Amino acid sequence: MTAVVTSTPSLELLVQERDGFSIWTGPHGKKNNILGKENDSKVSCTNVEFSKFSEDGSRLMVVTSNSIFVYDSSTWKELRSFPINSLHSVLSPLGTYLQTFESSEAYTTEHGNVVLWEIETGKAVTRQFQTEMPNGTWHPIQFSSDEVVACRLAPNIGIDFFDGTDFSKGIVYKLEICGVVRFELSKKPGSYVAAYVSECEEEERQASVQIYACEKLQNQLLPRRNIVHHYTPKQMKWNNGSTHFLLVTHPIDERITQLPWELSYLTINMMRGVKVPLDVAGPVIDVQWSYSGNEFAVLYGFSNDRCATVFDKEGKRLNDVKHAFYSTIQWSPKGNFLCLAGFGSKVSNGMLFWDYKEESVNKTVKTDTRGCSVYTSGWSACGRFFMIVITNKSRQCYTIYDYTGKFIGTVEKSLGLLQVDWKLEPSKKDDEIATMAKKEQGTAQQQSAEGNKKKKKKNKKK
Numbered sequence: 001m002t003a004v005v006t007s008t009p010s011l012e013l014l015v016q017e018r019d020g021f022s023i024w025t026g027p028h029g030k031k032n033n034i035l036g037k038e039n040d041s042k043v044s045c046t047n048v049e050f051s052k053f054s055e056d057g058s059r060l061m062v063v064t065s066n067s068i069f070v071y072d073s074s075t076w077k078e079l080r081s082f083p084i085n086s087l088h089s090v091l092s093p094l095g096t097y098l099q100t101f102e103s104s105e106a107y108t109t110e111h112g113n114v115v116l117w118e119i120e121t122g123k124a125v126t127r128q129f130q131t132e133m134p135n136g137t138w139h140p141i142q143f144s145s146d147e148v149v150a151c152r153l154a155p156n157i158g159i160d161f162f163d164g165t166d167f168s169k170g171i172v173y174k175l176e177i178c179g180v181v182r183f184e185l186s187k188k189p190g191s192y193v194a195a196y197v198s199e200c201e202e203e204e205r206q207a208s209v210q211i212y213a214c215e216k217l218q219n220q221l222l223p224r225r226n227i228v229h230h231y232t233p234k235q236m237k238w239n240n241g242s243t244h245f246l247l248v249t250h251p252i253d254e255r256i257t258q259l260p261w262e263l264s265y266l267t268i269n270m271m272r273g274v275k276v277p278l279d280v281a282g283p284v285i286d287v288q289w290s291y292s293g294n295e296f297a298v299l300y301g302f303s304n305d306r307c308a309t310v311f312d313k314e315g316k317r318l319n320d321v322k323h324a325f326y327s328t329i330q331w332s333p334k335g336n337f338l339c340l341a342g343f344g345s346k347v348s349n350g351m352l353f354w355d356y357k358e359e360s361v362n363k364t365v366k367t368d369t370r371g372c373s374v375y376t377s378g379w380s381a382c383g384r385f386f387m388i389v390i391t392n393k394s395r396q397c398y399t400i401y402d403y404t405g406k407f408i409g410t411v412e413k414s415l416g417l418l419q420v421d422w423k424l425e426p427s428k429k430d431d432e433i434a435t436m437a438k439k440e441q442g443t444a445q446q447q448s449a450e451g452n453k454k455k456k457k458k459n460k461k462k
Helices: 430-461
Strands: 012-017 020-025 048-053 059-064 068-072 078-082 088-091 097-101 114-118 124-128 149-154 158-163 171-176 180-185 192-197 208-213 221-226 231-238 244-251 262-267 284-289 295-302 305-312 317-322 328-331 337-341 351-355 363-365 375-379 385-391 396-402 407-412 417-422
Touching (some): 012 048, 059 088, 158 180, 180 231, 244 284, 305 337, 396 417
Antiparallel strands (some): 068 078, 088 097, 114 124, 158 171, 192 208, 231 244, 244 262, 305 317, 351 363, 375 385, 385 396, 396 407
16 A cells, blocks of 8 residues: 655645635544544624535635625635626636526626626626526536636537637637537547537437647647447546546437447547446446546446446456445545545445455545445545535534544534535645646657648558
């Protein structure tokens, strides 16, 4: 097992209640002092519904029943408030923008109900109109992690690209993809988009997932993966580094258990998708990339025969756990460690802490949830601690474990607790990931250029 560093990390916790939030520090590792409160003052907000950090942890969004507040997470001072009753809202990765989705009934197509607000000025920088989706989803503008690339879906038409640093330019260019209904932008870096194109019998178009480069002059189609009739994408995920892409497809009618689920991966230097071999039949419950983007973990199989397997990014099996009767995978930001559990349920099988580079599982933890449903705020930014939270009417508390599953402590709270979250921090691994991505993407572009030259030569001969 990997040795633990001795220095105590500086960690902060957001404790969100109905009437406001407070910031706690810890764990300190001191006896009878699991978490020490850093500041007795509480930031007041009435009728709070939920809160969310930006990806880099620099800003905090607090959503109430009739407004949205944005705070600087270094000083916890309010930066801006928006008197909006939003159905959905999200901060951009660096906390520069707030995106909101209001009910379409109160707006015209000209005015727009999906708005991107610049937090510094409080002004709307772009608007679009979108009707409510049957399953409650929406199509926000997607950003790369550095906010340089920004794009949004134009359903069945294509993808609109913006300059993420200057929205006054409007749409910089349009990538036309007939039949596109969903897409996923790679985040670190924002080099590629994966577009799901729906099936159309009239146009003799087969459903597929297609990958394109984001550069305006390099919008050539790279790899693609055709999707079998009666199947639809369940999950679409890029790795950090933007070199590999995972696709989970399942039967449109999930009651047809004879039809297998499929997990495939696509790479930017390969012109087709490759199926990942799974040991047991059944649904793919969850699939997650490690933070480095070099491995992914899959939880799959029916409830009586479920397995968790870690593969490298090329689909080579690294290790697995049999009888993994869980529904969620959580990777530590430090690489080897995973936690498997059934968060959202009563966690009847406890939690499994696993270093996939070890031959055996580290520890299976029996959680004392007293019949309550559990949600997780997961791993701390340092990767040394893991937290679960209970917010039922009968009991409200949060519990912290170390990376091996060792119990650290439980903090019981009075009624009114909404959520507890680790404050997010930028990862030190980002430079390493960016270097790896440039190397692999440079190889892919070279191979693509060579492939185009060969095609041109063949066409000339003809």
